[in-house]
Amino acid sequence: MANKDNHRHFGNIRKRESGRFQIRYPGPDGQMRSGTETYERKSDAERALSLIEAQMIKGEWIDPERSKVKLKDYAETWISQRPGLRPRTVDLYRWLLKKHIVPYLDGVAVGKLSTATVRQWRAELGKGVSVGMAAKAYRLLRAVLMTAAEDDRIIPRNPCRIRGAGDEQAQERPVLTVAQVYELADRVGRRPIGNVRKIKDRAYRLRFQRHGEMRTHPETFLTRTEAERALWKMSTDGRADSTQDRRYRAMVLLATFASLRWGEVSALRRMDVDLDECAVRIRVAFVERSAGGLVLGPPKSKAGRRTVGIPRSIVPILREHMETYVKDDPAALMFPGAKGGPIRRSGFNTRTRWVNVVAEMGLSGLHFHDLRHTGNMLAAESGAGLKDLMARMGHDNVRAAMIYQHAVRGADQTITDAINRQLEEPESDEEGGATGTLVPTG
Incomplete structure (x- = not known):
């Protein structure tokens, strides 16, 4: 459509009753759209039309109608359609959105979000929650709006441009000595x-x-x-x-010296543990949903599917455990709960009095996951290369050939032997007591 003077070939300009000028133009889909703003001078309206035309030619035009979608609706859709998210990650994202993003930015259209708005939200959020939680919420918002800008193209650029807003310092976590690991394994089953x-x-x-x-x-x-x-x-x-309920003793020792995550060790079956070959195979992991459900799925990362060597020193303890607590069925759980089903983290903490036990040992705040950190530290002290360590720990940034090992051999056997030597000859301080150290986790 052209103007009455036939000078324009793209869009048209009309003068409203107020005396201001409004533009209309066809979108890439052929549908006519009216400009969201009006202009005092006709020349300003003409420049606006020229800019829109140039954006369409370059493929940079943003449909203003699409950018009117509410942040809450867009973020909820983003979470539900995001590929590869683990169930616990989905739960976390939905909780962050509901708890820390929607209460501040509810009703705001995606296209109306500016860096100033995001900065104000981040500043207010920082007053009421921990640094780590605020950083998590910011990273989620940044990821959502990155998709809006780069993939869906409903905003020209991501307004989350605050330096350091998504950073959180990794908290130092305790790393136990070998003596402390054995003491903890003995204490958790005592009632x-x-x-x-x-x-x-x-x-x-x-x-x-x-x-x-x-x-x-x-x-x-x-x-x-x-x-x-x-x-x-x-x-x-x-x-x-x-x-002394010794069923948890083997669990603590295996999780530590094989560097296993909670979901991995709790999902182990009898057929996954080969005591003759001194190896444990990690194939699946349990994930506990925030609503209480328990889901069996793949390990945390692709590299999580792996075979890890078991130090010979704990093989007799594992053998005794399997003879006493594990059914003969190859598919039987290696570490069942009191009623035979999968053991949940909350049930484990309650039955073992985990919080009280670690406090009595002078290790207040110790998490079960810190046992994995201890195992990782022992493995690192073996002198093995980075790729071999990543393969043992189940991290993603290693080659596909290191993701899954069919047999314990080569560098992994070197790591296992080094850990085994430390178990056989635990070190202590000059007074005969064992002390732990603090290292950052990354």
């Missing part, structure tokens, strides 16, 4: 012998076993928690007898 009963006047009575004889604690407790805490303390101090 006191006794019970707590509610009596009148809303009090609780504690009974405990001492030298094989049941006794009653002379005091009563206001809550069950106080009574249970006292029972555990008595067991730790040797004033009450305890039992």
Whole structure:
């Protein structure tokens, strides 16, 4: 369509009742569109039309109608359509969107987001949450808007341009000594012998076993928690007898010295552990969803499918564990829960009193994943090359040939032998105690 004077070949300009000028032009799809702004002078409107025409010729034109989509709607679609996301990552992204992005930017159109708006949101977010959480939320928003700018082309550029906003410092995590690993493995299965009963006047009575004889604690407790805490303390101090559930001992040792993730070690089957070859094969992993579901899927990365050597020193412990707790079926879980099903992280923490045990050892805040860090450190001390270490740890930035090993040999056997030597000859400090170190995780 041309103007009345027939001087324009692209779009047209009309004068509104207000005296301002508005442009109309055909999009690449042939549909006519009206400009979102009006102009005081006709020459300004003509320049706007020329700019739009040039953008279309270069393939840089952004459809203003598409950019009106709300950030919340676009981000939700982005998460649902993003390929390759693990279930826990999907849960995290949806939680970050709901908790830290939508409350601040709800109702804002993607095309209306500016760097100033993002900067203000990031500053407000930083006042109420940790540095790490704020960085995660920013990285999610940046990734969403990068797709909007580069793939969907509904905005001219990504407004997330704040330097350092997505950075988070890796927290130093504890690395245990060999002696500490064995001590932890022994402690996690220890349970006191006794019970707590509610009596009148809303009090609780504690009974405990001492030298094989049941006794009653002379005091009563206001809550069950106080009574249970006292029972555990008595067991730790040797004033009450305890039992030893050794099913978790093997789990702690294998996870540490084979550098396994929680999802990997909890998903192991009898057929995955070859004690004659001193090797464990990682094929799948359990993923716990935020809603409570348990999903069996591939390991965290492509390199996660691998075969790892087992130090000979823990083979007898694993053999005893398999004979005692694992069914003869090749598909039987290597580390089943108390009722025979997959063991959940929360159940493991509760039954082992993980938080209390590590605190009693002077390792408050130790996570199960830190056992993997310990194993990685021991492997690194073997002197093996980076690629061989990455293959053992199950990291992605290695060649495809290192992703999965059918047999433990070569460099991996060197790593296994080096760890084994450290297990056979654990070091201690001058006073005879073992101390841990802190190293950053990346």
